[in-house]
Amino acid sequence: MAILVDTDTRLVVQGLTGSEGRFHGLRNRSHGTNVVAGVTPGKGGQDVDGIPVFDSVAAAVDQVGANTAMVFVPAPFAADAMYEAVGAGIRIVICITEGVPAHEMLRLHAFIQGRDVRIIGPNCPGALSPGKANVGIIPAEIFREGSIGLVSRSGTLTYQIGHELTQLGLGCSTIVGIGGDPIVGSSFIDVLALFEADEQTEQVVFVGEIGGDEEEKAAAFIEAEMSKPVVGYIAGFTAPPGKTMGHAGAIISGSAGTAQAKKEALEARGVRVGTTPTEAAQIVAEIARA
């Protein structure tokens, strides 16, 4: 059945009338996503290529039954947009916007604890369930439908690995980019748990990078909670300490957060790790054929 986004998704795009929101909202629709509404305060009553625009998320929920939100509004307003979606009863909020202040995410993350809400992002490529729905900026044509779950902190690296899987004849249930910021709405563990519970998913690939300890935590979770095989890939084996590698979160501080330490933590828990995207895809293929 895939996870997060599928044929039941009824998407509202916050910021649909902006150039990026429009481009990707329509692109998502052309992939088959049921895009039911856009929200731009002050532009209620307009439409974007036939998609009705409302002044508020609440109106989109009431009038066209939106159940999933994609946030494309500029960074200073993104946290507000996410609170609004949660307040309107949306359960899945996917924030593509990059540059959201970390302190706002800190409070938002605390706010959603204990609520039945899932936030993906910010600064992420979104989620794609091939053949069912695409919410975000992942190029759907790279991927095939199948049984592999893919979760990643990065965008283009995910495409690289998806491409390698496709070359090997393998397809995906859902591809999820959780984002590279210091604080994101959903961690690896949250998404791994969804894949574990998903019938379509038979194997999971998880793509980490230097910095933080999410990969180490995921390793412990995989050993304790997952019955499905998981293959890892970590970017940044040769990154120097103390330098931020593009993603705000991707920095080795002291001896913590190195790719080698993450690889060892995963391998100690029985997760095989590729040191290049190609090698990771080959391990996945090996397991799929076994």
Place this chain on the structure above:
Amino acid sequence: MSDGRLATDPAGARAAAEELGFPVVVKAQVLTGGRGKAGGIKLAASADEAEACAHEILGMDIRGHVVTRLWIERASDIAREYYLSLTFDRSAKKPLFMFTTQGGMDIEEVAATSPDALVRLHVDPLEGCHPWHARRLVYDGGVEDPGEQKQIAAIVTKLYDAFVATEAMLCEINPLIVTPDGEVRALDSKFTVDDNALFRHADIAELRDVEAADPLEALAREKGVTYVKLDGEVGVLGNGAGLTMSTVDVVTFAGGRPANFCDLGGGGDAQGVVDALEVITRDEQVRAIFFNIFGGITRCDEVARGILQAIGEMGLELPIVVRLDGTNAEEGRRILADAALPNLSTEATMLDGARRVVELAG
């Protein structure tokens, strides 16, 4: 804080010292840590000494930051040194206070050798910091003097307020000292703020020490290119932080030494490619360049045009290896093939591209 004055030349330092009374401490003002170890903090007992210290410290290079400003303050008599910080704990997703009365040494060392001496306390960001947080820190830290307890508790609350007000990722007071007559003072502090929040903190954004950064990194920032200088000979350009990091790895595994990490970002229009190449080729160590592009939002045809434009404008003769996949990759490859330039080659995969560029740089 201690009473002090800012000085930008030795004469100013002398005047400030005379005004404050001796002994004074002359401190380098730079946006980095480790200045004490680098010799950027000196004690002076007289006006002549203060001037001499200022002369010595001004112009000093501390971790790539040149000292242009000094802080002159009355030297404090130190009875005890403590440590207090508030960091952004990514793992717990909460602000984290750390406090120890075993100051004066590296905090990571305290954490490793006597973890019980380091008090750690998370704050719920929705609850905020309350007096009980401060009490917990001083009690658990073993501060016994009531006067000290009160002063430290006040500093704890103010530090949290500053953390929130400046949207900091780190606020550290090290050392937090107690004078022989029981006064608590913050002798030195370090703040790191969130780049994403700078748009609403113009006063902090202004402090950015553009001059001090690596000249190539400064040029990159000016042009809006995400660039990190490394030590090798292979220029690396990718789109997206993860793929670029992965490309740096793969070039290394192929036996090469990357000269840089350069992320074109999500857009990657032709001008962005030209800007990035300008930064990369400014590094004279670079002997060959590898473009590893997986088009999503980025269109490979745009990247191809950018590469040709840059070669044309800059008269680039360095060998360039290009790997294009994803959005409009075929068109991109055709544009490059049609140009038929002798120093430009394409490879079908990331691994082949890495091997080829390492060969060319060798």
